[in-house]
Amino acid sequence: MFQIISGKEAIKKINKGDHVCIIGNLNLLEPETILYELEQSFLESGGPSDLTVMFPVFLGSMEGRGVDYFAHEGFVKRLIGGSFASMLPNRKMNELIFENKVEAYNLPMGSFYSLLKNTGAGQPGLFTGVGLHTQADPRYNGGRLNEVTKEEIVEVKELDGQEWLYYKRLKVDVAIIRGTSVDEKGNISLEDEPTSQGIFATALAAKNKGGIVIAQVRRKIISGSVHPRLVMVPGRLVDYVVIDERDEAQVSKHPKSVLGDVRQPIELKQTVPLDQRKVILRRIALELKKGDLVNLGFGIPANLPAVAVEEDILNDLVFSIEHGPIGGVPGWSGVFGVAMNPDMVLDSNSVFDLYTAGMLNITCLGMGEVDQYGNVNNHKFKNIIAGTGGFNEIVYSTPKIVLAGTFTAGGLKTSIVDGKLIIEKEGKHKKLNSTIEGITLNASVARQKHQQLMYITERAVFILGEKGLVLKEFAPGIDIKRDILDELDFEVEVAGDVKEMDSRIFRPERMGIQLV
CATH class of the missing domain: 3.40.1080.10 (Glutaconate Coenzyme A-transferase)
Incomplete structure (x- = not known):
């Protein structure tokens, strides 16, 4: 049975050396309260530390948020990401990567999602042709982003006379996800979110081998009050729920036309400048x-x-x-x-x-x-x-x-x-x-x-x-x-x-x- 706890209490469920997978995209589904409390815990007590932090898509819409909450030496041992901070080259985590202060890997985003799905389903890993003869291929760089990153996490295998990239299943001790609401059964729904970002696959990947799932939501609701098609993660996969304790103004809000509730006229108020x-x-x-x-x-x-x-x-x-x-x-x-x-x-x-x-x-x-x-x-x-x-x-x-x-x-x-x-x-x-x-x-x-x-x-x-x-x-x-x-x-x-x-x-x- 899931428990509703505070952000500070949630952090106590994460241990030194844990493999933590976080789902979101910039500020979409960003579990910002939990990430903030994680940073505060590390700065105040030095733990949890030596984490492996995984994210299919870069998190953080503003400097200092998202993945940058982890940008402190000793906080993270290894990063595995599908995308990184391209908009602001001076993002702190990117600096740690360039300075060889953290191991860092880059997996193709779709392969990352598929690997999470296969991990949750109990499959041995992922075979894919995506990324062959590119930086993802171990014969080129194997996704490694700096000199301190040594271990190979991908292999080239031959099946039926064809080459494939093979990724072993992931270890996910903690999945951190975000939704809109949690009902009385622990089900997580996304009625105020425009995308789902693979939160089900990530939660299942954690639970498959005994990991835990921490979900951040905006509110608690009565079971059955949200359309069942908007319920994305069943309560049996959820261990802890954090109600967003920070200023609601920091939580992204989206027009109803983005959520699919209405169709809004598309009006071009101003033409794109000719440049x-x-x-x-x-x-x-x-x-x-x-x-x-x-x-x-x-x-x-x-x-x-x-x-x-x-x-x-x-x-x-x-x-x-x-x-x-x-x-x-x-x-x-x-x-x-x-x-x-x-x-x-x-x-x-x-x-x-x-x-x-x-x-x-x-x-x-x-x-x-x-x-x-x-x-x-x-x-x-x-x-x-x-x-x-x-x-x-x-x-x-x-x-x-x-x-x-x-x-x-x-x-x-x-x-x-x-x-x-x-x-x-x-x-x-x-x-x-x-x-x-x-x-x-x-x-x-x-x-x-x-x-x-x-x-x-x-x-x-x-x-x-x-x-x-x-x-x-x-x-x-x-x-x-x-x-x-x-x-x-x-x-x-x-x-x-x-x-x-x-x-x-x-x-x-x-x-x-x-x-x-």
């Missing part, structure tokens, strides 16, 4: 076809729905985010990972199954670094650890992959005058280089799968050719030699039919896109 980002978004939009199921990645591609609304093509497309929503308008409420007016909201496990089965028509993702062969590094470069997130699963079987980003980063300034792009100042960091720090997307593997890869920047469009990058388009006003070729530290093939990008992209009025 380098919009140029990229408009060029992406020209690759879409009527009826496409489109995945959107974090960064520039996340704003594609705004262009779709502006061009009145929203109803011709179905957008999808790996955190759950299919249909509707992702990011319209200002939160990545949720959508207004979704057609459905699946658990992340189901979304990744949909992706790896090849049901996406196209994905639009950001690009951190790209080399001359078309390989992409999105997980770790310079002073940023972003992690792979759902990238590996998203590109696994998708026939068309669009990588989007500016040509240079760190201070790039451009302007658009009379339909021409002007480079006023180059960024400090080149994103296209002869070598890159790691491989998140292996171009050779994509070529073998006959996947179509495009690399779209504000000034140039490349495709993946037989040997590497091929320049296919350039922006009006751009000198190919001066602004593209001379800015690269490698030779790139220029297509015989290279042409200017569509002039409509660089005009302030609507493009008038008609999807077919």
